[in-house]
Amino acid sequence: MLSWDHRPTLSTMGRERAWVEINHSHLTHNIQAIQALLAPGTDLMAVVKADAYGHGAVTIAQTALQAGATWLGVATIPEGIELREAGIQAPILLLGATNTVEQVRAIAHWQLQPTLCTEKQALIFAEVMDSATQPLPVHINVDTGMSRLGVAWQQALPLAQQIQRSPHLHLASLYSHFATADDSDLQTLHCQRDRFQQVIQTLGDHGIVPPMLHLANSAGTLVESSLHYNLVRVGLAIYGLYPAPHFRDSIALKPVLQVKARVTQVKTLPPHTGVSYGHRFVTQRETRLAVVGIGYADGVPRLLSNRMNVLLRGQFVPQIGAITMDQLMLDVTDLAEVHEGDVVTLLGHDQDASISADDWADTLGTISWEILCGFKHRLPRLSLSSPATATANPLTLS
Incomplete structure (x- = not known):
């Protein structure tokens, strides 16, 4: 068995191949900018x-709560449990559907707050909670x-x-979700x-006044203040992206995420040489090719093959050939x-140039939400100015 005085760890190897950088200062900026739009x-959320x-x-x-x-x-x-196990005590709304006894028990144990959509659900929750000492907060969608x-x-x-009649359930909020706010x-x-308002009025006429009302997602939050009620639920905007281009003038957001990788090999190819699987790119001149250690298994869509640029030393560089599972190729002739080890920016800023998730989404005919959610866990998340503790190293593994 080999032995070293300094053994490699995830923190020391995190930037050897490819990684995601998270700028918590940008997250804080975005949250505070959104809060400035809200009424006291x-x-x-x-x-x-x-x-x-x-x-x-x-x-x-952690950063969002601090902000x-x-x-x-x-x-x-499981998403809620992960936060609780990390010591987070803030109220957590479970937006998805839950219907089984085991789910109800887990929700109660981990002090999550479920969404109810049917009377059958309410009955299951009330029956499981019949021995609880305190009523479970629930939310109607x-x-x-x-x-x-x-x-x-x-x-x-x-x-x-039905919820109001149950001594084991407490109606914590009434909410809905926009389909076209962007x-x-x-x-x-x-x-x-208007329909949401009518529901509020109907419940009020029967003596039911939910303590909290919420309707606005990121786009709804940016549209108009009349949609804010007691709470806004903001996803995409806190990460520094706009739900639609026409929102860019309403608020200044900063992207939180950057994706970077390293050049792992540089070689020279003669003219008329096929590159990568299927030879979907063939060189037309003597070409210097750089191999980069990131691929579709990391979250770079294969459909971007021959359709994307990256940034290297502040310059746009074309990707060539089919993107493979773990690697992609660049034409760096110009x-x-x-050199091997040079850092390539796939999403983010390099000097005065930038590439955003919106750029990828526009090329693919999809949305930036899908791009962001595609980056896999084998890419380590490296925190710029870690939210939990101050550190002498400004880049820490999250």
């Missing part, structure tokens, strides 16, 4: 589902036009009444808001010098 008494949109749920949640967020939103029970989870807005009253045409948004 309106809280902010940081949506940290899907590993905080690929940014790293625990450290993002002023008061709630966290997750999609699944009303479907006002999203046609996803939620009780139909015309049928919200019976569900609210659209410049606000007709559907206003229809959903750069003066390129």
